[in-house]
Amino acid sequence: MPSSPPRETTCESPVFVLTSSRSGSTLLRFILDSHPELACPPETTVASACASLLRSWAVLEDAGSEGRPLNEVGQVPPAGIAVVQSAIDGLFSSYLARRGKQRWCDKSLDSFMFAGLLAQAYPQAKFICLYRHCMDVIASGIEACPWGLHRFGFDPFVAQYSGNSVAAVGAYWNSCAQSILSFEQEHAGSCHRIRYEDLVTEPEQTVSAMFDFLGVAPAPGITRDCFSMPHESNGPGDEKIWFTDEVTPTALGRGVRVPVAALPAPLMKEINGALTKLDYRPIGPE
Numbered sequence: 339m340p341s342s343p344p345r346e347t348t349c350e351s352p353v354f355v356l357t358s359s360r361s362g363s364t365l366l367r368f369i370l371d372s373h374p375e376l377a378c379p380p381e382t383t384v385a386s387a388c389a390s391l392l393r394s395w396a397v398l399e400d401a402g403s404e405g406r407p408l409n410e411v412g413q414v415p416p417a418g419i420a421v422v423q424s425a426i427d428g429l430f431s432s433y434l435a436r437r438g439k440q441r442w443c444d445k446s447l448d449s450f451m452f453a454g455l456l457a458q459a460y461p462q463a464k465f466i467c468l469y470r471h472c473m474d475v476i477a478s479g480i481e482a483c484p485w486g487l488h489r490f491g492f493d494p495f496v497a498q499y500s501g502n503s504v505a506a507v508g509a510y511w512n513s514c515a516q517s518i519l520s521f522e523q524e525h526a527g528s529c530h531r532i533r534y535e536d537l538v539t540e541p542e543q544t545v546s547a548m549f550d551f552l553g554v555a556p557a558p559g560i561t562r563d564c565f566s567m568p569h570e571s572n573g574p575g576d577e578k579i580w581f582t583d584e585v586t587p588t589a590l591g592r593g594v595r596v597p598v599a600a601l602p603a604p605l606m607k608e609i610n611g612a613l614t615k616l617d618y619r620p621i622g623p624e
Contacts (some may be wrong), residue, residue: 349434350462353552354378354385356453356521357468357492362534362597363445366468366587368547370443375554375608377434378443379570381459384429385444385452388422395421414458422459433524441554447491450514453521455456455545464552465614467518470534471618472511472609473593479507483561502519510608515612533616536561541585561585 357363371378382617394420414422430442449456456463479490480503485504487496492510499505517533522529530551536544539562549556598621601609610620 348431349441350460351441351464352430352455352460353441353443353464353466354449354456354552355443355466356450356518357445357447358470358483358511359492361468361470361474362537364445365582366466366532366537367443367445368564368567368569369560370445372560372567373554375440375558376552377437377439377441377444378445379433379480380448382444383446383448384426385446385456385464388426388455388497389452390420391422391425392455410463410613414455418427419459422455426459431493437491446539450517450521450538453518453525457521457525457528463523465521465529465549467522467529468529468537469515469518469530469535469616471593472508472515472613473596473621474534474590475511475593476596477592478589479510480596483525502600504596505602505605506603509605512605512612515616516608519612519615533617533618535587535590538585538587547562565607 340509353376355363355366355370367378367380392414399417404428434440434442453465457465457511479487483489483503485490487493487506490510491514492506495506495509495513496503499509522531530548532544532548542558546556546558562584598606601621606621611624613620
């Protein structure tokens with residue numbers, strides 16, 4: 339007899355990683371995806387999809403009236419949330435069934451922009467807020483784009499700081515960090531902060547605390563075993579992970595070679611404000 343298709347699973351408490359690019363999210367994805375209860379695919383841009391669905395719903399709801407299409411996500415009516423949930427649950431239920439797991443995770447780089455909508459659509463969702471020191475993100479971003487900044491969310495900031503790659507990536511980091519910090523403050527009970535520096539210097543301790551926050555079983559050794567487990571590769575993510583076989587702190591401190599003077603003073607002040615909140619060393623001429 340032919341085998342029956344896998345039974346679809348609906349997840350009410352997905353896990354979203356809120357972060358900037360070049361901050362270790364692909365490493366974190368491998369770790370999450372290696373847990374027996376969690377499935378974390380390549381970047382799906384599901385948050386942008388939710389916002390697009392909501393805008394389409396709002397246009398149709400307002401059609402023929404004096405209402406205006408939704409331009410910004412505020413408090414969403416239950417009918418709009420139901421549209422978003424139905425579509426996203428359909429996508430991820432099939433994915434979870436294929437993977438044989440209970441909860442899905444997403445580490446798309448656009449999630450921080452629509453975190454408020456995600457929290458409304460999934461009130462029981464958990465958010466992992468992943469940060470990395472701004473100067474190391476700048477160094478990594480420029481290294482990843484040696485022929486000119488593009489991808490990774492940099493493009494809007496390149497136009498703002500034409501000819502200044504340091505300022506462009508710095509402004510990008512600041513935008514991400516400020517948005518995520520604000521969301522953390524408003525949804526403290528749903529958020530867990532991880533710094534990339536702690537993830538690579540104390541991986542088992544850092545991941546153990548994360549799993550405890552997520553309410554899943556402990557998984558000792560997972561930061562080592564995650565590299566030998568299969569993961570889907572057909573999707574966006576940092577390609578370097580496929581040539582990595584262990585968690586190491588070798589990428590720390592690369593930002594020391596970035597010329598601080600390239601950061602405009604007002605931008606540096608904002609960046610330092612965020613760094614201080616994250617218990618990072620601020621930057622300056624010294």
